[in-house]
Amino acid sequence: xxxxxxxxSFLSASVGDRVTITCRxxxxxxxYLAWYQQKPGKAPKLLIYAASxxxxxxxxxxxxxxSGTEFTLTISSLQPEDFATYYCQQLNSYPPTFGQGTKVExx
Amino acid sequence: xxxxxxxxxxxxxxxxxxxxTCTVSGGSVSSxxxxxxxxxxxxxxxxxxxxxxxxxxxxxxxxxxxxxxTISVDxxxxxxxxxxxxxxxADTAVYYCxxxxxxxxxxxxxxxxxxxxxxxVSS
Numbered sequence: 494x495x496x497x498x499x500x501x502s503f504l505s506a507s508v509g510d511r512v513t514i515t516c517r518x519x520x521x522x523x524x525y526l527a528w529y530q531q532k533p534g535k536a537p538k539l540l541i542y543a544a545s546x547x548x549x550x551x552x553x554x555x556x557x558x559x560s561g562t563e564f565t566l567t568i569s570s571l572q573p574e575d576f577a578t579y580y581c582q583q584l585n586s587y588p589p590t591f592g593q594g595t596k597v598e599x600x
Numbered sequence: 601x602x603x604x605x606x607x608x609x610x611x612x613x614x615x616x617x618x619x620x621t622c623t624v625s626g627g628s629v630s631s632x633x634x635x636x637x638x639x640x641x642x643x644x645x646x647x648x649x650x651x652x653x654x655x656x657x658x659x660x661x662x663x664x665x666x667x668x669x670t671i672s673v674d675x676x677x678x679x680x681x682x683x684x685x686x687x688x689x690a691d692t693a694v695y696y697c698x699x700x701x702x703x704x705x706x707x708x709x710x711x712x713x714x715x716x717x718x719x720x721v722s723s
Contacts, residue, residue, distance in 0.1 A: 494663075527709045536696055536716050537647065542709030580647060584700075584708045588662040591647040 499592035505600045512568040516581035525585035602627035604714035618684040622697030635700040636680045640693040
């Protein structure tokens with residue numbers, strides 16, 4: 494299975510901050526990477542797919558980049574509703590696997 | 601828009617079979633553009649993909665669970681189902697059903713999720 498390692502695992506930030514989360518794959522996955530946001534007690538919500546394509550309805554402050562083994566999710570200006578856990582997922586090969594998550598909390 | 605809803609027992613005894621159903625509304629499981637998946641999340645932990653089914657009945661399972669998992673589809677009821685046999689406490693989790701979409705360039709992603717259902721394995 495392809496392993497995904499997110500960093501950091503925990504992030505404390507303030508409203509308005511620029512936030513970057515990294516996801517590294519154990520082997521090349523081209524651009525077959527998605528990012529999800531999960532709030533407590535809720536299902537994950539798709540933010541970005543194919544590494545950099547913004548899902549319809551997702552605010553433009555979210556962006557993704559990368560290919561191969563290193564990817565980033567950036568929130569350009571953190572909003573109160575963005576405090577959540579973020580997961581990356583690879584869909585290059587089965588089984589699809591997820592990173593361990595990055596929890597973004599209020600500073 | 602498409603909505604998914606999981607249903608099934610919230611408590612299963614060890615060694616028994618966990619059975620869940622996902623009902624699709626606002627869309628059809630018979631659409632050839634999608635794969636219908638199950639994912640789970642143990643308490644306080646990350647996400648694990650269990651498997652998917654295509655409307656034709658073809659399946660793909662996580663090798664870590666393959667010997668215990670069966671996913672089936674009922675197009676007449678617009679539902680798909682999960683069975684996980686010989687459960688233990690390690691199978692306690694929130695179980696989600698989700699739709700995996702593939703765009704015209706072959707890029708896939710899970711864009712619709714159910715709210716999730718909690719299953720506890722305990723005697």
